[in-house]
Amino acid sequence: MARNTLSSRFRRVDIDEFDENKFVDEQEEAAAAAAEPGPDPSEVDGLLRQYPSPARRLGGPGARERAQGVVLKVLTNFKSSEIEQAVQSLDRNGVDLLMKYIYKGFEKPTENSSAMLLQWHEKALAVGGLGSIIRVLTARKTV
Template identity: 80%
Template sequence: MARNTLSNRFRKVDIDEYDENKFVDEQEEAAEQQGPDSGEVDGFIRQYPSEKRLSQLERAQGIVLKVLTSFKSSEIEQAVKSLDRNGVDLLMKYIYKGFEKPTENSSAILLQWHEKALAVGGVGCIVRVLTARKTV
């Protein structure tokens, strides 16, 4: 029998520390420590009640979708390449949100955006978007 099986060090690990409901992302924690004036988005979220905020977010998503569909196919690659990593992740979030509520011809255009964003951001971009706690 191996020596490691006789060890009882594992009993000192607090498994409640790793509970999903208690998990705090480092970025979220840093944003909370900055206070209420940490950004326009935080101020916007705190200013409006949740019902108004949802309608505002839906309008914002609609505007982003209109902007994405207004690009010409030849301009998409250049636009995506101009974004940094966080920008590509945010773009990918809006692309997936657009897939959730498709409009006429939006899926074809969003697939073009998805292809270009995947080429720039890689598979990691998709993984970060799908595992993110905060959505758009």
């Protein structure tokens, strides 16, 4: 048995420090510090007008808020007939990332974005299946 059972040293530990919602992995923190800020929205607008296909590739992870807006803008600028081909060209991780952005777009809808996002969701579900939805909903990392 322990000699000092009335010790209060354990109470000096801040348990909020270990909250999994606040947890930041050191590798992720270093990668975030080294990462460049997300794409410039004005640059994406210009590319959408000049070269519709290459501009769509700019919508990757980056600075969260700007990247979300840029990706949502890129997704809503697709023609309905091009969505299926674009989703088919993605690998599993790409479909999962697309699903994350689709759900993020549902959180903050803009005019006509919900209809487009539902089309994207339908095509992404056809390619990624229910596993994609489950992976997105249970993922610790969000966009």
